[in-house]
Amino acid sequence: MVATRLVAPFVVAGEGGQFSGFSIDLWRAISDELGMQTRFERYDTLPALLEAVKTSKNAAGIAAISITAEREKTLDFSHPMFRSGLSIMVHATDGRIDVSRIIFSKTMLAILGILALVILIPAHIFWVIARGRDEGLPIRESYIPGIFDAMFWCAESMGGAPQGYPRLVFPRVVALLWLYAGIVLISYFTAFATTSLTLNTLRGDINGPDDLAGRRVAVVKGSTASAYLDSVKTQKTEYFDFSACVTSLIAGEADAVVYDAPVIQHFTLKEGRVRVAGTQFRPENYGIAFPVGSPLRRSVNQALLKLFENGTYETLYRKWLGEKAGG
Template sequence: MTQSVRLLILVLLATFLISQPNARADPAPPSLRVATRVVAPLVQKTNGQLTGFSIDLWNAVAARLGAKTTFIEMGDVNSLLNSVRTGQADLGISAISITAERDKIFDFSQPMLSAGLQILVRGKSDQGAPNPLQGFMRLILSPMILVWLGIAAILIVVPAHIVWLLERRQSGGIIPDPRYFPGIFHALWWAAGTLATQADQMPRQWLARAVAILWMFTGVIFVAYYTAQLTAALTVAQIQGDINGPDDLPGKRVATTRGSTAAAFLKEQHARVEEDASIEQAYQALLNGTVDAVVFDAPVLLYFAEHDGKGRVQIAGTVFKKEDYGIVFAEGNPLRKRVDEALLELREDGTYERLYQKWFGAS
């Protein structure tokens, strides 16, 4: 076999091995530039050093890849994503939500944390003394009161017409004028008084008297049930605030961070959105009373409510618009596959669980 034939065979064999799907991926670069932003507890700065769940997780991934890391701090999520898109950073990690819109431009790792949005409001002690007149007007104009007024109107109009028909020709009865007007007004007054308290006058016609007795029992039941419902509504109003879930956000002043998925959601809800450069600025706006609530990623708000904001703020409602966090790469970056493999290994060997418990306290 000639030298040229041997060389050709070696070239063909090497090409075949490289083209196999099971061939090992290219090793990660020896040094990686990682864009991040401070969002506790995912990323926070202590004594000039970056820590947090996302930082610890990435350091574990980088150790698997055998790569050193240079972190690049960004002010907000838009600048972080832009640094990855333009090549200023090799990848980005922090509290980056995986969305369909972002997935058109970037590649994401498998989810590294399940999250979602939540609402943060001031605690009861920070809300100041309630305005009694404002609370009373809010209750008077509430849907519950309007429904009860509608029921009461029906319960007055129907028996008033029955009594008017039976009593209008009775001499000395409760209807002094047999004509519909003004006779019906006397009947309506009698029906309203009977429903609210008790009849100050009884009809003379025997069938009308039977209706009156039945109506007195109806009035007792109506007033008792209405009082119970009103008491329950007042109790709930004292326990809860004005904002108890995403349905209460339209028209409210709500802070979040610029370019976040929370900002897009709030605009869809027609809230009065204040987009701040950092979540810390949003917290301060809430504490200062310039906004009614903060909407942001649930793990971040829960951490603040249990640490720096404890006793001053509280969570309102449950997690909504659930979403996942991921590590973001420029589209087509081959490093994503290596990172996914490392993330799976960290889950399998228990490292991920230990990091989760360190920062969030429970599985």
């Protein structure tokens, strides 16, 4: 009796209590190599599956089980049967714009900071050459109020409607150069701000593991994703299975779901309300779990290697995951 649990596309429930999926087909191919008959016993959660194998209630366990140092303390594992990793899933962009998030975004603050610097430099130039000397420019002689006068005039000039204009020749030449420069700068920063904010809105504000700090994250209890989030300062909520995490995300109760990359990628291909955020991270391997000291492990490893060599593994991989297996 082999323990398993539902986790598409590795284990999928069919009619009449039958199972299919990459892991199921792989185990059946291993069983054929070894001349064994196999029955599967389904468990609702990963901890329950691992406990059943650890206590020898089941001779083996297969689904999407990550090989970790902690699990290796109480279980034996086969050779790696699948290269995986973690991924982040977020709600798909729905067209709504969070104005406050845009205003206080790093991009907008950077743009405003650069604009302030651009205005501050010519303001000092005008204060030096025109303070109290040019009746056309209302710039006071003392530094603080004079600089503010000059900055205000420079900002108005960039908008094309300055109050007053220099009467002296040199300030007039400098002002003319600044007016042309202002037109160019305004055009550049408008294009830059529009592009940056549009991309930021389309991508959202969670684009990788570094963006998870302080966010509400749904995760499967007992998973490697849950263990990973213990090292990240998130508002983590554990659920018994992946579908409950998805429900939480779609309902707006979570900002993101962190789970096994192939499971998330498979799900997002079918569900338009969610999407993958960023790329896969924290690589890990799946394996077949056995009770410690199981005599079956060696035979399964030999059969698994044979499936790699004769192309059976590649065929199953393409069938369920639609791409070429690595390595």
